[in-house]
Structure formats: C-alpha cells, structure tokens
Amino acid sequence: MNASAAPLIEVRGVSKRYPGVLALDNASLTVSPGEIVALTGENGSGKSTLSKIIGGAEQPDGGVVLVDGVETVIANPATALKLGIVMISQELTLAPQLTVAENVFMGRLPRKGRVIDWATIRRRAREELAALDVHVDVNAKVGDLSVELQQEVEIARAVSSKARLLILDEATSSLSEHATERLLELIREQAKRGVAVLMISHRMPELYSTAGRAAVLRDGKMVGTVPLPSTPESQLVRMMVGRELNDYYGSRDCVPGDVVLQVRDLASADGALAPTSFEVRSGEIVGIAGLVGSGKAQLGMALGGAIPATGEVKVNGAAVTLGDPRRALGAGIGLVPDDRKRAALLPTRSVAHNMTLTWLPKLSKFGVVPTRTEKRRVREAIAEYGVKTSSPAKLITQLSGGNQQKAILGRIFALGCPVYVLSEPTRGVDVGSKSQIYALLQKLTESGAAVVIISSELPELIGLADRVLVCFQGAVRGEVTGDQLQEEVLNAIAVSGHVHEEPS
Ligand SMILES: Nc1ncnc2c1ncn2[C@@H]1O[C@H](COP(=O)(O)OP(=O)(O)OP(=O)(O)O)[C@@H](O)[C@H]1O
Numbered sequence: 001m002n003a004s005a006a007p008l009i010e011v012r013g014v015s016k017r018y019p020g021v022l023a024l025d026n027a028s029l030t031v032s033p034g035e036i037v038a039l040t041g042e043n044g045s046g047k048s049t050l051s052k053i054i055g056g057a058e059q060p061d062g063g064v065v066l067v068d069g070v071e072t073v074i075a076n077p078a079t080a081l082k083l084g085i086v087m088i089s090q091e092l093t094l095a096p097q098l099t100v101a102e103n104v105f106m107g108r109l110p111r112k113g114r115v116i117d118w119a120t121i122r123r124r125a126r127e128e129l130a131a132l133d134v135h136v137d138v139n140a141k142v143g144d145l146s147v148e149l150q151q152e153v154e155i156a157r158a159v160s161s162k163a164r165l166l167i168l169d170e171a172t173s174s175l176s177e178h179a180t181e182r183l184l185e186l187i188r189e190q191a192k193r194g195v196a197v198l199m200i201s202h203r204m205p206e207l208y209s210t211a212g213r214a215a216v217l218r219d220g221k222m223v224g225t226v227p228l229p230s231t232p233e234s235q236l237v238r239m240m241v242g243r244e245l246n247d248y249y250g251s252r253d254c255v256p257g258d259v260v261l262q263v264r265d266l267a268s269a270d271g272a273l274a275p276t277s278f279e280v281r282s283g284e285i286v287g288i289a290g291l292v293g294s295g296k297a298q299l300g301m302a303l304g305g306a307i308p309a310t311g312e313v314k315v316n317g318a319a320v321t322l323g324d325p326r327r328a329l330g331a332g333i334g335l336v337p338d339d340r341k342r343a344a345l346l347p348t349r350s351v352a353h354n355m356t357l358t359w360l361p362k363l364s365k366f367g368v369v370p371t372r373t374e375k376r377r378v379r380e381a382i383a384e385y386g387v388k389t390s391s392p393a394k395l396i397t398q399l400s401g402g403n404q405q406k407a408i409l410g411r412i413f414a415l416g417c418p419v420y421v422l423s424e425p426t427r428g429v430d431v432g433s434k435s436q437i438y439a440l441l442q443k444l445t446e447s448g449a450a451v452v453i454i455s456s457e458l459p460e461l462i463g464l465a466d467r468v469l470v471c472f473q474g475a476v477r478g479e480v481t482g483d484q485l486q487e488e489v490l491n492a493i494a495v496s497g498h499v500h501e502e503p504s
Helices: 047-054 077-082 100-104 118-131 147-160 177-192 204-210 233-241 296-303 325-330 351-356 371-384 401-413 431-446 458-464 487-496
Strands: 009-018 021-031 036-041 062-067 085-089 165-169 196-200 213-218 221-227 259-268 276-281 285-289 309-315 333-336 419-423 450-454 467-472 475-481
Touching (some): 009 047, 021 062, 021 196, 021 213, 036 047, 036 177, 036 204, 047 165, 047 196, 077 085, 085 147, 100 118, 100 147, 118 147, 177 196, 204 233, 213 233, 221 233, 233 431, 259 296, 276 450, 285 296, 285 487, 296 333, 333 401, 351 371, 351 401, 371 401, 401 431, 431 450, 431 458, 450 458, 458 487, 467 487
Parallel strands (some): 021 221, 036 196, 085 165, 165 196, 285 467, 333 419, 419 450
Antiparallel strands (some): 009 021, 009 062, 213 221, 259 276, 259 309
C-alpha cells in the first residue's frame, strides 16, 4: 500500500444541486494511489453524485477536482478515461453484441497502419484475461455470457486500459457470493499494484474486508473519515444514520396461525426449479436461501406469477392461476420482484404515481379520487417508508437507487395482501432504511400476513425468518429452524445440498 503518496484524486468543497435538492454540499475527499476508500452514507446522501463527478458524468456547481494535485475539469467520461479514471457500476456498460476481445479494447482498438489489428486484439485480450484468471472465450459474444462473467470482462477492460482510479458503484450488488469475492480479490490486487479505488456498497462486511478508510456522507455533507477495519461498525453506522440502530431486525408479537399459503409441486417451466412443496402460516416469515442459480429466484417469480410454472399454489384454500402476475395479485400474493428496474418501476412517472399505482383506485368513489385524500395518503406513504424525495411529483428515476426500492416496497406493502413474496427486498438499501423495512415487515406479519422472503443476505434471513428453506441446484434441499439458524448451517446446504456431518 502506498497511502502516504500525494492523492491521485482530490475533490475540494464540491457542491451539486438538482432541482429541489442540494445533492452535495461542500464535500471534500481524497484517494491516494494504492488506497481503497469506501464511500458510505444513507440512500440519497450523494455517493453516486460524487462518483459521477469524479467519473466525468456530472459537473459540479461549485468546488474543484484535482488529479495528481492539479486542478482538472473532467468534462465527460471520455476525459475521465484518458486520465485513467474508470467507473464500474452494477449497470454493465459493455456492448452485448460485440465479442469479449472487442469489448476489452473498445474505444482503443490497436491498428496496423489504418487497419484494425484483430490478431493482436485477440491475443492481448487473452493475455489480459488470463492474468486476471478470468476464463472466457475471447471470441464469445458478451451478451451470451453470465452477468458474473460480464462483470469480470468489465474489470479486465478497466485493468487493461491502465486504470489509475477505479470507482465501484454498488458493483457487487447483483453478483453471486463467489463472483463478489473474486471481484473484491481483483480489486485488492489492483490496489497492491498502486491503483486507487473508491468503492460504494451497502454491504458492511464487504467494506470491512476491502477498504482501508471509510468516508461518510450525510445529506450531501462529508461528516468524516474513519480507518477500517479498526472503527467499530456501530460507530460507522451512527455516523451514517445519525442515531443508534438498536433492535435492528425488530420483533413481532404473534404466533403463527392457520396455513395461508400452500405450495405443492411448484416448478418453473424452464426447469430451473424442480417441484417444490411447502406451507406458510399467517404471521409467519419463511426465508428462502441459496446461491445464484440455485432456483431461489425462480421460486419467488413462480409464486408471484412472473414466470410460467406448473404445480399448485393456494391462498386461503383457493387455487391461484399460475404464470399470471395479475391473477396472483388478485388471489392475494403481493410480489416484490428483484429486478425492480425492469419489473416494477414506471420510469416515466412520478414518485407519487409509482407509490400509489396499486392502491389508489381502491380509495376512489365512482372512479374519482379526492385529491386532498390522495395527497395526504401519498405524504403518509413517503414518510412511512422513509423515501427521500424533494417532492412527490419528482420522476421516480431521479431518486437514488435505494429510495426507488423503498418506494416500490411502500406501494406493495400497502396492498393488505394475505401473502407477500419479497425477492431481495433490501438490495441497495442503506442500513438505517433496512432496519425501518424490517420493522414494517414485522408489522405486516403481526396483522396476519404470511411472508416469503428470498434473500442472498443470510444475516437478514436469520434475523427475520421463523424457518429458512435452502435451495440447491434447483430444488429445496433443507429446512432450517431454531438454534440451527446459523450462517454456517445455511451455507453448508447452499454449497453442497446437505449439512456436513462431523465425523464421529
Ligand atoms: N438526475 C437527477 N435529478 C434530480 N435529482 C437527482 C438526480 N440524481 C440524483 N438526484 C438526487 O440527489 C440526491 C443524491 O442522490 P445520489 O444518487 O447521489 O445518492 P446515493 O447516496 O448514491 O444513494 P443510494 O445509496 O440510494 O444509491 C438524491 O436526493 C437524489 O434524489
């Protein structure tokens, strides 16, 4: 590590205003060569805005950016790239129709005279990928690769373009556990070679295992920087949220009642989920764990009618028509899909519209909703779900990622369904808001709902669920309850399909 060197990047007193909100307020930060700095803060605190300014995608309204100590205008992402600043986010920026080799050298294809030198491109792409231990055919079309491999190709591109500063904006949020660990390992390796890294993630263990320092933004202001891993998590969280987070997962005062959801031989038509049977009682939370590709995502989608499926699903004894999200909802299954961008957001509509879409018509008399009631209910929903927005009329896509997620949860939780199926409900959500969402979930179950929660975050399942079903290779392979609800037990089943027995 070379953290004592002059900063590679410094933002000094940077401000950025969007209509109705001061996203950054006189914020300063440095990242030196070889240093990994975590940029932390609640949803909407300004992290992405700051990283976009460094990456040339946004311009500050005030303050300066210095590269190698020299005041620099990073006018656009191409300028950033020339300076060695490369951004990696959860949205992949690769061209899916081009090959791996073309993507690695996109925008800087080596030439022989005036002709593109394809042989060199393929050879060098192969070398770059092999050096990073990424095994992929350089002639394969990127669009045909798994998300994990695409992310690794993106890293290879960053590394081969001689990145001096890597910015990771929630780059791991859609990756499998294994791919996440590999990505973090690649990042640590790059830092050892002197690359500066700025990483944004809402997953604390990731920050603690990777970063040497955490900078904390709150409401656009930089409230401080602390060393990692020596700063206790509770202290970092207090800086981010401005209060203690006691009783993080909350508790509920109810015992499971009658069976509400019956699932018999439910299988996805694509074969990714083999016939699966289980029941959930009113007031009960059942967790679904499993690695990426284990079938757990398909289980959620099949329950919510989002994919074609076979088998039988009953809510309060009444059969649900499969493969039809409207009918599933009509039968009382409220689904929060994990792909909120594609499946849940109305990107051209306001926060208010996105939050009220499903329940506002119920308030209407003769098809007309009194606007005063509407406005009051929207205000209440925004406050209850902690959605940070300068106005209910703001476009939903102008909210920070975590706040979009909270808006969707608010819409679906307000339905009063007997069954909720929540797939990765807190992905991209900050620690404070997570705790708020857990409390709302507990309230839903107290009012008699049956909840199925599919999550890749085991602590979340352990903290909330009465029992956890673990998927392995497309089938439920274990049910874990009581004292056995521990990460090691869940992990063992997720990885091998069974609990490892200690040799006697
Ligand atoms: N294009 C935009 N138009 C209007 N407001 C915006 C725009 N982009 C961001 N904002 C606002 O700026 C503030 C900071 O948003 P930003 O995305 O930087 O937060 P964040 O800390 O990255 O949040 P998250 O953890 O949810 O990703 C938020 O209030 C957001 O609504």
